[in-house]
Amino acid sequence: MKFRDLSILLGIIGIVLMMVVPIPKELLDILLVINISVALMILLISMNTQDALHFSIFPSLLLITTLFRLALNVSTTRLILKDHDAGHVVETFGRFVAGGQIAIGFVVFLILVVVQFIVITKGSERVAEVAARFTLDAMPGKQMSIDADLNAGLINEQQARERREKIEKEADFYGAMDGASKFVKGDAIASIIILVINLIGGFIIGMAIHGMSVTDALETYSILTIGDGLVSQVPALLISTATGIIVTRAASDGNLAHDVSTQLLRYPYLLYVVAGTVFLLGIATPIGFISTIPFSVILVIAGYRLQRNLVRRQQQEELLVEEKEIEEVRSPESVISLLQVDPIEFEFGYGLIPLADTHQGGDLLDRIIMIRRQCALEMGLIVPVIRIRDNIQLKPNEYIIKMKGNMVARGELLLQHYLAMSPGFDDDSVTGIETQEPAFGLPALWINEATKERAELAGYTVVDPPSVVATHLTEVIKKHAHELIGRQETKALVDSVKETYPALVEELVPSIMTVGEIQKVLSKLLKEKISIRDMVSILETLADYGKFTKDPEVLTEYVRQSLSRQITQQYAQASEPLKVITVSPAVEKKIAEAVQQSDQGSYLAMDPVSSQAIYQRLTEQVNRLIQSGQQPIVLTSPTIRMYLRQLLERSLNDIPVLSYSELEPNIEVQSVGVVNA
Template sequence: MKIKDIVILVSIIGIVLMMVVPLPILLLDVLLIINITLALIILLVSMNTKEALEFSIFPSLLLITTLFRLALNISTTRNILAKHEAGNVVATFGSFVSEGNIVVGLVVFLILVIVQFIVITKGAERVAEVGARFTLDAMPGKQMSIDADLNSGLINEQQARERRRKIEKEADFYGAMDGASKFVKGDAIAGIIILIINLIGGLIIGMTQAGMSFGEASRTFSVLTIGDGLVSQIPALLISTAAGLIVTRSASEGNLASDLTTQLFSYPKLLYIVSGTIFLLGTFTPISIFTTYPIAIILYITARKMQSNLQRKEVENVQMEEEQQIEEVRSPESVISLLQVDPIEFEFGYGLIPLADIQQGGDLLDRIILIRRQCALELGVVVPVIRIRDNIQLKPNEYMIKIKGNMVARGELLLNHYLAMSPGIDDDSISGIETTEPAFGLPAIWIDEAMKERAELSGYTVVDPPSVVATHLTEVIKKHAHELVGRQETKTLVESVKESYPALVDDLIPSMLSIGDVQKVLSKLLREKISVRDLVTILETLADNGGYTKDPEILTEYVRQALSRQITQQYASSGDSLKVITVGPALEKRIAEAVQQSDQGSYLALDPSSSQMIYHRLNEQVNKAIQSGQQPVILTSPTIRMYLRQLLERTMQDIPVLSYSELEPSVEIQSMGVVNL
C-alpha cells in the first residue's frame, strides 16, 4: 500500500475513535480549523469543475466530512459538559458572532440551520433525485445516438466506448448524490438536536454539579453551545453549497467563474437598461444618489467595454476563419483526406431521406446496427462502419450501395407502398406497380396500404420499404464480405482469439504463417459464404498444416474439411439428408489432367471448348434442380473441388461446390443428377 492509502485509512479510523476517546483542547481546536479548511477546499473545487463527473468522489467525500463533523460535535459536547469549555475556536465563535448577546447568537445559528436544511440541502436533494431519474431515462436515447454516430463514421470504436462509459458514470454519480444528500439533511437535524442537548444538559450540570446559578450557567453554556453549533454548521453550510453547485452544474467549456462572466454578462444592451433603471431609481425616489449613481455609472462603463470587446472578438473570429480556410486549402492534408475510400457506402436520393431521419420516424440507423450484429453472428466478421449520405445525382426514390467506392448494387423504393412477392400463384385482384425484388431478383409488385391486407390473405409476402433496403444491404454485405476483410481486420480478429488462446496464435503467427496468409484463407472462405466465426478451429487447422504448405488454396481446403460439421448443417435441407448434383468420374478425370503446376501454385488449364461443354452440362443439371424447387449443390471429390470452383467462379458464383470430405458421415447424400462428359 502507498503512503497516501495508509494516511486515508488511519484518518477514517481516527474519526471513529474521536467519538469514544476524549480529545485535548488544543488538538480539538486544530481539528475544528481543519474541518473549516476542508469545507472551503471542497467548495472551491466544486466551483472550478466543468462537469459533475470531474468531482465524482464527492458523494463519498460528503459522507466522510459529515462523519467528521459529527465526531467533532461529540468531542466538543463532551468537553462542554465535562470541563465547561471547548477550546479557543468554539469560544471565539460563540462570543464573536453573538456579540455578547445570547439571543443574537441563537437567531444566527437558527438562520444558518434553516438556510442549510430548507433552502440548500432540500434543493440539492431534489435536483439530484430528478437528475438521477432523467439520466436513467435518457440512457437508451444516448446509447442510440452513440451507435448512430459510430455507424455514420463520426466517431470510432474507442470514442464510442468512452461515451458509453461516461453515460454509465453519470447515472451512478447522480444516483449516489441522491442518497448522499440525505447525509447533509440528517446532519442539519443532528445539529439542532445537539444544540438543545447542550443547552439543557449544560444548565443541569452547571446548576447541580458545578454549583452555578441559573444566570451564570445560562451564560457559560449558551456561549459554548452557540459556538459549537456555529463552528460545525458553517462548514456544513459550505459543503451543502458545494453539493448544490455540483448537482446543478451541466457540461460546459469552463468553470463557474468563467461561465458566470461569459453568460451573465454577454448582453451589454441589457446592462444599459439596468444602468438606466438604477439611475432613475436614485433620481425620482428618496434613495440617496450617492448609493445609486455610482452603481449606474459602473454598469454603464462595463456595458461599453463589453460591447467593444464583443465587436473586436467578432472581427478576430472572422479573420481566424478566413486564415484557417486558406491554410486548409494549402495544406497537403486537405488533399490526402480526399484519397480515403469508405469500405461501405449507402447513398440515396432526396426522396428517401425519411428512411434515415429519426425525426421523421426513420429507423435505418437502428437497422444497420442489427445488420452488423447479424453479419457478425452469421459470417464471423466485424462489418466496417457503413457511411450513409444523400446524393442529389440519384433519382428521388433511388439508392445505391458501394463497396470501396465502387457501385455494386442499386434499387428503387416507394415509401408509401409495400413490396409484395407472389407465392407462385398470382392473384389477379392484386394490382400494383411491377418491379423486381432487389436482394434476390424475384418478380414483385408495389402495392398501396389498401391492398396490403388482401395481398397477405392471398399468400403474398408483403414487406415495408425499410425492410426491403435492409435485406438488400445484408445480402450485398454477405456477397462481398471477402472484400471487407483485409490484413488489419484479420489482425483484429486474431488478437481477439489471442486473449483466450495465446499459445495457438503464438505458435502459428508469425513462425508458420503471416497475417496476410491467414487473411487469404479467410477471404476464400467468405467468398464461398463459409462463416469464419469458428476462428479457433480455422487457426488450429492452419497451425497443423502450415508447416507443410503455404499455398492458400490448399490451406483453404484443409480448413473446409475441418469445418465439415458447419458446412453440412449449412447446406443440408434437413438434419440427415442433402440433395446434390454429382460430378461423374470422366469429368473428374478430365479436370485432374488439366491441372498445371507453377511457382505460384497449381491452376486449371482447360481449352475453351472443354470449358464451354462443362458449363453447358452443369447448367442443365442446375436448371433442373431449380425447377424442382431445390437448392443446387455440386458434389465432387476433394482433389478437384478447388479447380472446379475456379472454373465456375464467374458464371455460377452462387452455386456451392462441396467435396465428400466436407460432409459429415451421418448425412445421407441424394443425387439429383450426374454431370459427365
C-alpha cells in the same frame, strides 16, 4: 498496501472510534480546524471542476465528511456535558459570534441553520433527484444518437465506446448524488437536535452535577452550544454549497469562475441599461448620488471596455477563419481528402428521405445497426460504417448501393405500398404494380394498404419498403463480404483473439504468416459464404499448416476441413439427408490432370472444350434441382474441390461446392445427380 490507501482506511476507522472514545480538547481543536479546511477545499474543487464526472468521488466524500462532522459533534457534546469545556476553538466561535450577547449568537446560529436546511439543502436535494431522473430517462436517446453518429461515420468505434461509458458514468453519478444529498439533509436535522441536547442537557447538568448557578449555567452552556453549532454548521454550509454547485453544473468548457465572468458579461449593452437605472434611482429616490453615481460610472466604463474587447475579438476570429480557409485551399491535404472512398455507401432519391428521417418515422439507421450485428453473428465480419446520403441525380424512388465508390446494386421503392411476392401461383384478386424483388430477383407486386390483407390471405409474402431495403443491403453485404475485409480489418480480428489467446497469435504472427496472408484466407472463406466467426479454429489451423505451405488456396482447404461441423450445419438439416450433385471419377480425373504448378501456387489449366462440357453438364443438373425447389450443392473429392470451384465461380458463383472432408461422418448424403464426362 500503499501508505495512501492505509491512511484512508485508518482515518475512517478513527472517525468511527471518535464516537465512542473520548479525545483530548487539544486534539479536538486540531480536528475542528481540519474539518473546516476540508470543507473549504471541497467547495473550491467543486467551483473549479469543468465536468461533474471529474469529481466523481464526491458522493462518497459527502458521506465521509458528514460522518466526520457528526463524530466531532459527539465528541464536543461529551466534553460540553462532562467538563463544561469543549476546547479553545468552540469557545472562541461562541464568544466571538455572540459578542457578549447570547441572544445574538442564537439568532445567527438559527439563520445559518435555516439557510442550510431550507434553502441550500432542500434545493440541492431536489436538483439531484431531478437530475438523476432525467439522466436515466435520456440514456436510450443518447445511445441512439451515438449509434446514429457511428453509422453516419461522424465518430469511430473507440469514440462511440467512450461516449457510452460517459453516459453510464453520468447515470451512476447522479443516481449516487440523489442518495448522497439525503446525508446533508440528515446532518442539518441532527445539528438542530444536538443544539437542543447541548443547551438543555448542559443547563441541567451544570446546576445538578457541577453546582453552577442558573446564570452561570445558562451563560456557559449557551456560549458552548453556540460555538459547537457554528463550528459544525460552517463546514456543513460549505459542503452543502458544494453539493448544490456540483448538481447544478451544466456542460461547460471552463470552471465556475470562467463561466460566470464569460456568460454574465457577454452583453455589454445591458451594463448601460443597469447604469442608467441605478442613476435614475439616485435622482428619483432618497438614496442619493453618493451611493449611485460612482457605481453607475463603473458600469459605464466596464460596458465600454467589454464592448471594445468584444469587437476586437470578433475581428480576430474573422481573420483567423479567413486565414484558415486560405491555408486549407492551398494545402495539399485539401485534395487528399477528396481521394477517400467509403467502403459501403447507400444513396437514395429525395422521395425516399422519410426512410432515414427519424422525425418522419424512418428507422433506417436502427435497421442498419441490426444489419451490422447480424453480419457479425452470422459471418464473423465487422461491417464498416455505412455512409447514408441522398442523391438528387437519382430518381425520386430509386436507391443504389456502392462498394468502394462503385455501384453494385440498385432498386426502387414505393413508400406508400407493400411488396408482395407470389407463393408460386398467382391470385387474380391480388393486383398491383409489377416489379422485381431487388435482393433475389423474384417477380413481385407493389400493392396498396387495401390489398395487403387480401394478399396475405392468398399466401403472398408481404413486406414493407424498409424491410425490402434492409434485406437487399444485407444480401449485398454477404455477397461482397470478401471485398470488405482488408489487412486493417484482419489485424483488428487477430488483435481481438490475442486478448484471450495470446499464445496462439504470438506463435502465428508474424513468424509463420503475415497479416496479409491471413487476410487472403479469410477473404476466400467469405467469398464462399463461410463464416469466420470461429477465428480461434481458423488461426489454429493456419498455425499448424502454415509452416508447410504459403499457398492461400491450399490453406483455405485445410481451414474448411477444420470447420467441418460449421459447414455441415450450414447446409444439412438434422432430419433429412443432404441432397447433392456428385462428380464422376472420370471428371475428377480429368480435372486433376489439368492442374498445373507454378511459383505462385497451383491453378487449373483445362482446355476450353473440356471445361465447357463439364460446365454444361453441371448446369443441367443445377437447373433441374432449382426447378424442383431444392438447393443445388456440388460434392466432390478434397483434392479437386478448389479447382472445380475455380471452374464454376464465374457463372455459378452462388452454388456451394463441398468436399467429403468438410462433412461430418454422421451426415447422410443422397446423390440426386451426377456430372459425367
